[in-house]
Amino acid sequence: MISGWTHSLFGQLAIATLWLLIVGLCAAIVNRLNPDRNELVRKVVHIGTGNIILIAWGLNIPVWVIIAASVFFSILTLLSYYFPILPNINSIGRKSFGTFFYAVSIGVLAAWFWAIGKPEFAAIGILVMTWGDGCAALIGQRFGKHPYRLWGMKKSWEGSAAMALISALVCALILLLTLGNVWQVWLVSAIVGLCAAGLEAFSKFGIDNLTVPIVSAAIAAFLTQILI
DSSP, X not given: OXXXXXXXXXXXXXXXXXXXXXXXXXXXXHHHXXXXXXXXXXXXXXXXXXXXXXXXXXXXXXXXXXXXXXXXXXXXXXXXTTSTTSHHXXXXXXXXXXXXXXXXXXXXXXXXXXXXXXXXXXXXXXXXXXXXXXXXXHHHHHHOOSEEEETTEEEEHHHHHHHHHHHHHXXXXXXXXXXXXXXXXXXXXXXXXXXXXXHHHTOOTTTHHHHHHHHHHHHHHHHHHHHO
């Protein structure tokens, strides 16, 4: 019965919605305990929401549902820049369309890789952005003792190193799951991690939430095709 329910569209949407509600609840608790730390709330939402791609992949949610959700949340986030719909998520003290690009990237990667039967690469792209970028920001703020500047933006070597390492780890875990433990997995993952860190360092206006997932997924797909 449970298996049949998870294969129904209603059941799939219910599971995905439940996960998003859990993420929202966690963000609300963090905001309640730390009302002056909007960045922490943003990262809870950033990291938690991105994992929805694993649910979509695991349950084989139809691509049109993912694209429709991407369009809906893209519109919602655009409106939130002009109306107080998502104040804790968008109030980051700088001009950024990162939340909008986040929603768009999920739809783009789903449309691309669901269509060719390779959803694992969509998962790589989204989770590199989710975990790599999210943890890089938190680690950089907490432990960033060696800052540098690019295009007027302050970064830290600690944050960039965390971005590269965590992105490579995320990529490796998914490739190990789908391809097995072959040496090329580690090479591909290292390249993806370094490229993701470079894209994050040179981003402005939150564009890394679009460039990091799409380029990471594309590199992983291309390299696995020619190397494995």
